[in-house]
Amino acid sequence: MQPLANVTPLKPPPRAGAIEVKNVGQIFKTSTQDVVALDSVSLEIKPGRFVVLVGPSGCGKSTLLMMMAGLRQQTTGTITINGAPIPKPDPDRVGVVFQEASLFPWLTAEENVEFPLALRGVAKAERRAKAQEALKLVGLDGFGKRHPHELSGGMKQRVSIARGLVQDPPVLLMDEPFAALDEQTRMTMGDELLRIWSATGKTVVFVTHSLTEAVYLADEVIVMSARPGRIVDHLQVPLPRPRTYEMLSGDAFGTLRDRIWRHIRKSA
Amino acid sequence: MSAKTLRHLIVIGLIALWEILPRTGLIPELFLPSLSSTLRAGWNEAPEYGHALAVTLYEVAISMAIACGGGILLGAIVGSLPRPRVLIMPMVSSLYAVPLVILYPVFTVWLGIGTESKIAFASIYGFLPTMLATAAGIQTIDPQLILAARSMGATMSQRLVRVIIPAAIPTVLSGLRVGGALVIVGVVVSEMLISSAGIGYLISRYRTILDSPHVFAGVLLVLFMAMAFNALIKWIERKAAIWQTGTRAGQSAADDVGSGAVQPAT
Numbered sequence: 001m002q003p004l005a006n007v008t009p010l011k012p013p014p015r016a017g018a019i020e021v022k023n024v025g026q027i028f029k030t031s032t033q034d035v036v037a038l039d040s041v042s043l044e045i046k047p048g049r050f051v052v053l054v055g056p057s058g059c060g061k062s063t064l065l066m067m068m069a070g071l072r073q074q075t076t077g078t079i080t081i082n083g084a085p086i087p088k089p090d091p092d093r094v095g096v097v098f099q100e101a102s103l104f105p106w107l108t109a110e111e112n113v114e115f116p117l118a119l120r121g122v123a124k125a126e127r128r129a130k131a132q133e134a135l136k137l138v139g140l141d142g143f144g145k146r147h148p149h150e151l152s153g154g155m156k157q158r159v160s161i162a163r164g165l166v167q168d169p170p171v172l173l174m175d176e177p178f179a180a181l182d183e184q185t186r187m188t189m190g191d192e193l194l195r196i197w198s199a200t201g202k203t204v205v206f207v208t209h210s211l212t213e214a215v216y217l218a219d220e221v222i223v224m225s226a227r228p229g230r231i232v233d234h235l236q237v238p239l240p241r242p243r244t245y246e247m248l249s250g251d252a253f254g255t256l257r258d259r260i261w262r263h264i265r266k267s268a
Numbered sequence: 269m270s271a272k273t274l275r276h277l278i279v280i281g282l283i284a285l286w287e288i289l290p291r292t293g294l295i296p297e298l299f300l301p302s303l304s305s306t307l308r309a310g311w312n313e314a315p316e317y318g319h320a321l322a323v324t325l326y327e328v329a330i331s332m333a334i335a336c337g338g339g340i341l342l343g344a345i346v347g348s349l350p351r352p353r354v355l356i357m358p359m360v361s362s363l364y365a366v367p368l369v370i371l372y373p374v375f376t377v378w379l380g381i382g383t384e385s386k387i388a389f390a391s392i393y394g395f396l397p398t399m400l401a402t403a404a405g406i407q408t409i410d411p412q413l414i415l416a417a418r419s420m421g422a423t424m425s426q427r428l429v430r431v432i433i434p435a436a437i438p439t440v441l442s443g444l445r446v447g448g449a450l451v452i453v454g455v456v457v458s459e460m461l462i463s464s465a466g467i468g469y470l471i472s473r474y475r476t477i478l479d480s481p482h483v484f485a486g487v488l489l490v491l492f493m494a495m496a497f498n499a500l501i502k503w504i505e506r507k508a509a510i511w512q513t514g515t516r517a518g519q520s521a522a523d524d525v526g527s528g529a530v531q532p533a534t
């Protein structure tokens with residue numbers, strides 16, 4: 001038998017990164033009325049899965065993501081990541097990528113990526129090395145010294161992904177990360193994201209309004225209804241990987257996209 | 269020809285005119301003494317001007333510290349907390365429309381005609397724009413940046429030091445530019461009105477005896493002071509705000525302040 005150390009797995013085994021959402025509700029108290037944004041949402045996400053969240057505008061997708069990131073506390077129910085609750089943001093477990101790249105304009109790309117490490121007092125040399133590695137992973141080798149205004153929209157979003165990955169969290173949450181990009185950039189970014197995902201084996205929860213993007217990227221698609229947000233469907237995408245452009249025009253693809261669209265049309 | 273060389277040429281031209289026009293008699297020396305006689309007048313009374321400059325600089329320095337320090341501090345508080353903002357901002361904004369110079373005689377009654385009344389007046393004068401700009405700078409920070417920092421585990425103080433302060437710097441600097449300039453105006457004007465020392469006082473005293481060269485020597489000194497201050501701010505801006513081009517929020521707020529929205533009535 002071969003010694004184990006010589007075996008390099010094609011894809012690293014899925015690591016910790018399980019997400020469990022149980023009976024979660026969110027009520028926003030405003031001066032005029034109480035808004036029920038989410039009503040008893042339950043879902044389970046297995047480690048290493050690529051899960052896409054879709055639903056009509058205002059159904060609570062961002063709210064759900066905020067709660068998974070520990071940026072907001074649910075009114076009722078429990079959320080666990082790696083089996084433990086998340087009362088406040090924990091970059092060791094969860095990285096977040098927002099729609100606007102949210103880069104600090106006064107820092108260079110590499111300083112932006114180093115930011116979460118700097119917050120925790122990681123030594124300069126180690127920070128730099130990790131940032132270089134993350135920038136390389138997102139295909140931005142050699143762009144580290146640029147400021148955000150010197151980067152294109154797609155490149156900014158790559159930096160933002162690198163920043164989410166730099167602490168190597170098992171879970172990556174992405175709230176409409178490509179919504180502000182043009183269609184061509186968006187397609188390449190999708191492929192890039194799939195490449196990064198399969199190279200790192202992270203659990204990804206990805207919010208989008210594009211049904212094509214949803215089916216193209218996902219292992220599973222979770223469909224939510226309009227306010228108050230509930231889960232109306234949780235479907236598996238059996239398309240093989242790697243995904244290719246040709247699949248977009250296939251029957252299987254169309255059937256899945258239609259099924260999601262019917263749910264959304266009904267609830268909107 | 270670049271804009272810069274053109275600017276230099278214009279300045280040189282004006283300086284030359286200053287010398288030529290009075291000398292040829294086109295303008296009487298009483299209205300505009302030539303540059304050389306102005307410089308000579310200043311040189312002959314160098315100790316007197318030196319002493320006056322020291323007094324004025326001292327007043328400017330203290331007022332600047334109070335106006336800018338206090339303005340930034342209070343602006344930061346008012347800008348970041350919603351309740352004080354609602355209470356104070358309308359008051360400050362309407363106060364801003366009042367020509368504050370009417371307060372100066374009151375200050376001399378309270379504090380005497382020495383440096384204290386000048387410092388009090390100039391401090392308040394420069395304080396308002398600094399505070400308004402700082403409050404605006406904090407308010408216009410993109411909330412997404414703070415959210416992103418929070419998602420990366422930034423504590424309250426880390427968010428302040430690493431996000432809020434750097435994000436507010438461009439707007440605060442533009443406030444300092446206006447505020448600092450007003451401090452200089454405030455000190456010189458109050459010296460000219462009621463006082464017994466300083467450059468403003470010298471200008472005003474020589475004016476009463478119609479000694480134009482000595483008046484203009486004082487004017488020249490004030491001019492140099494303002495230019496030095498401007499250079500200082502430019503230097504700080506270069507140091508602190510390489511990234512300005514990148515922010516919409518910072519930029520538009522800076523434009524608001526720069527375009528005289530915060531220019532008070534004198």
Ligand SMILES: Nc1ncnc2c1ncn2[C@@H]1O[C@H](COP(=O)(O)OP(=O)(O)OP(=O)(O)O)[C@@H](O)[C@H]1O
Pocket residue numbers: 028029030035036037055056057058059060061062063064227
């Ligand atoms: N801070 C808040 N206060 C009050 N109501 C809020 C707040 N945040 C969100 N909401 C409400 O909660 C609901 C869900 O909002 P959320 O942003 O999660 O929706 P979304 O699904 O992400 O929408 P979109 O697709 O447009 O991004 C909306 O109806 C919104 O108006």
Ligand SMILES: [Mg+2]
Pocket residue numbers: 061062063175
């Ligand atoms: Mg949203």
